[in-house]
Amino acid sequence: MALKEGDFVRLRYTGRVGENIFDTTDEEIAKEEGIYNPQAEYGPVTVRLGSHHVIVGLEDELIGKEVGAEGEVDVPPEKAFGAHEEEQVRSVPATQFREKPKRGTRVEVEGREGIVVDVIGRRAVVDFNHPLAGKTLHYSYAILEKVDDPVEQIAGLIKLFSGRTDIKISIADGVAELALPPAIMYDRRWLVWRGTLIREIFEYNPEIENVVMKETFPRPAKPEAAPEVPGTEEETKEAEE
Incomplete structure (x- = not known):
């Protein structure tokens, strides 16, 4: 069945300018090209078609394709990052x-x-132009699957916006609960995109009435007592005297 706007899909892609790769979901390719970021989460991304989660030119290419499709597309500046002004x-x-x-x-x-x-x-x-403004981009892509489960969709949005994969999600009785890891409030990227995430959760899931974000702080483990080291016979006698 052909994909349409509103569908969530799991996608693998690599973007190039000429011979140079500027973005990829493949960790090995990133390492080979010298653009590897140890803080990034690699692997396929989940996006919603029609929401501009990827650049317009790539999104236009995906709409109408079927799951399993692989291909390549050249994206002109007007459908990428605009003209260089x-x-x-x-x-x-x-x-x-x-x-x-x-x-x-x-x-x-x-x-x-x-x-x-x-x-x-x-x-x-x-x-102040985008570094890729005025450039024609070349993408290779593979549409791996359609994502219908709301929990997986939200997990995909979290990874897309914040790069995080350590947030547990549950949905019940109109409430989407996100279990946040300790110290997430020190994550600047999370703080910047949290509002957008909440807005899109409501927009794409009309059955959800509340989004609850819950932090849990486990009790720190007690330090283990250092084992006693037995003294020599002479030290024991001295201590007794």
């Missing part, structure tokens, strides 16, 4: 940075992230 390249005083700016350095200026593309005297030229 010259007005998004600005000259910024070097005094705005904590450290001396260098070419290729990613910086933040007035809440916007950009890349230093040149340094002229005491000013840095910063490109």
